[in-house]
Amino acid sequence: MDARDVKTAADARAIVEMRGLTHVKVGVFDADGVLRGKYMGRDKFFSALEKGFGFCDVVLGWDSNDQLYDNVKFTGWHTAYPDANVRIIPSSCRDLPDEGQMVLFLAEFEGEAEAICPRGLLRRVLKRAESLGYGVNAAAEFEFFVFSETPDSVREKGYRNLKPITPGFFGYSMLRNSVHADFYNDLIAMCAAMRMPLEGLHTETGPGVLEAAIEYSEALEAADRAALFKTYTKVLAQKRGWMATFMAKWSKDWPGQSGHLHVSLKDKNGANAFHDADGANGMSDIQRWFVGGQKALMPELLAMIACTVNSYTRLIPGFWAPTDATWGIENRTCALRVIPGGPKSQRVEYRIAAADINPYIALACAIGSGLWGIENRIDPGEPIRGNAYEIKFPSEAALPRTLYEAAERLEASAAARDLFGDAFTEHYAATRKWEEREFRKAITDWEMARYFEII
Numbered sequence: 001m002d003a004r005d006v007k008t009a010a011d012a013r014a015i016v017e018m019r020g021l022t023h024v025k026v027g028v029f030d031a032d033g034v035l036r037g038k039y040m041g042r043d044k045f046f047s048a049l050e051k052g053f054g055f056c057d058v059v060l061g062w063d064s065n066d067q068l069y070d071n072v073k074f075t076g077w078h079t080a081y082p083d084a085n086v087r088i089i090p091s092s093c094r095d096l097p098d099e100g101q102m103v104l105f106l107a108e109f110e111g112e113a114e115a116i117c118p119r120g121l122l123r124r125v126l127k128r129a130e131s132l133g134y135g136v137n138a139a140a141e142f143e144f145f146v147f148s149e150t151p152d153s154v155r156e157k158g159y160r161n162l163k164p165i166t167p168g169f170f171g172y173s174m175l176r177n178s179v180h181a182d183f184y185n186d187l188i189a190m191c192a193a194m195r196m197p198l199e200g201l202h203t204e205t206g207p208g209v210l211e212a213a214i215e216y217s218e219a220l221e222a223a224d225r226a227a228l229f230k231t232y233t234k235v236l237a238q239k240r241g242w243m244a245t246f247m248a249k250w251s252k253d254w255p256g257q258s259g260h261l262h263v264s265l266k267d268k269n270g271a272n273a274f275h276d277a278d279g280a281n282g283m284s285d286i287q288r289w290f291v292g293g294q295k296a297l298m299p300e301l302l303a304m305i306a307c308t309v310n311s312y313t314r315l316i317p318g319f320w321a322p323t324d325a326t327w328g329i330e331n332r333t334c335a336l337r338v339i340p341g342g343p344k345s346q347r348v349e350y351r352i353a354a355a356d357i358n359p360y361i362a363l364a365c366a367i368g369s370g371l372w373g374i375e376n377r378i379d380p381g382e383p384i385r386g387n388a389y390e391i392k393f394p395s396e397a398a399l400p401r402t403l404y405e406a407a408e409r410l411e412a413s414a415a416a417r418d419l420f421g422d423a424f425t426e427h428y429a430a431t432r433k434w435e436e437r438e439f440r441k442a443i444t445d446w447e448m449a450r451y452f453e454i455i
Contacts, residue, residue: 293373
């Protein structure tokens with residue numbers, strides 16, 4: 001039985017029995033997009049298919065470094081970290097090519113925890129789209145640097161003087177992808193086997209940097225694919241003695257790493273709701289309002305997209321990352337790039353996103369803000385022509401410059417509370433404030449070099 005054929009709990013049980021598995025892998029993505037999970041015994045898995053299972057809610061109460069938040073209400077020492085119920089998603093079944101017959105199932109929190117579960121958040125936004133008469137297609141593309149390093153070596157080096165797998169610029173290089181064709185082919189094959197097929201894979205500009213475009217799909221599936229791609233690309237690299245990083249920016253000398261999101265709506269007949277042959281640049285009113293909402297809410301929702309302290313080091317002029325809430329037609333200097341692709345592929349590219357996104361939360365933001373624009377018929381204004389970096393925009397278009405500022409904007413956003421709920425908005429804003437507080441404890445190399453002797 002193929003993992004792609006699993007749709008129901010009965011199918012999930014059947015594939016485990018048919019393959020003679022004693023255990024399966026089960027995982028859930030946390031607020032930072034980290035896959036947390038375990039091998040689960042066969043009988044326990046069969047029970048969980050029907051009733052769910054308990055998962056310690058600490059995964060909603062700690063950061064990416066397993067440090068406990070001290071500023072959230074949902075869980076903590078004050079609740080004694082009880083189990084939260086989790087449901088298994090049978091249709092998420094994936095083969096794991098390097099683990100024989102093993103399969104992976106994704107899960108999501110339910111009950112009270114569902115309000116702050118990243119996957120649950122995106123499902124609620126998509127339900128809102130459905131109530132307006134729309135389905136949503138989406139796709140992610142990621143840039144990531146690959147290093148000839150191991151988890152041990154990067155720590156021994158203190159994350160300094162790391163060696164990329166290749167030197168130099170070499171964007172779209174046929175030389176580089178031919179020399180390392182075995183890795184490219186292994187990555188393409190893994191992604192195909194795990195139902196996250198790649199539409200394109202090439203070198204970007206910089207040492208050891210690649211870009212992968214995942215094929216589009218329905219938006220919830222697109223988020224599953226994007227989140228799994230990040231996890232298992234790291235797995236594949238580490239099995240070779242390499243490391244892949246999806247940080248927004250790892251070096252001041254090179255452009256940051258994007259995590260661009262492509263989004264389109266389809267109407268009840270399955271037609272592209274963004275396309276109007278008679279509209280300027282093929283844009284329907286629906287797409288104009290959608291882009292208008294994205295643009296208007298971007299400054300107050302940015303914490304959901306630029307979700308780490310490091311995210312903000314990428315948002316500087318001249319490094320292929322936008323710095324204001326702007327939109328344009330085929331304009332890569334803008335935060336939102338409308339792509340006039342005709343009836344089949346008219347879409348908007350949410351370019352503000354970096355590779356460090358949690359795909360569920362980022363897509364919920366990109367889609368939810370667009371739906372808000374449709375509901376309120378927000379006109380985006382005229383598209384930017386030319387270099388957006390050279391234009392001085394009004395203050396309302398300015399994006400927050402730090403994670404803490406972005407978190408405060410999110411917490412105060414009436415639109416965020418309407419779109420995502422009070423529980424998520426407050427919890428997530430608190431986690432981002434915590435992240436910045438953790439950063440403030442650090443003494444950086446820049447501070448040491450600048451102040452150690454001279455001050």
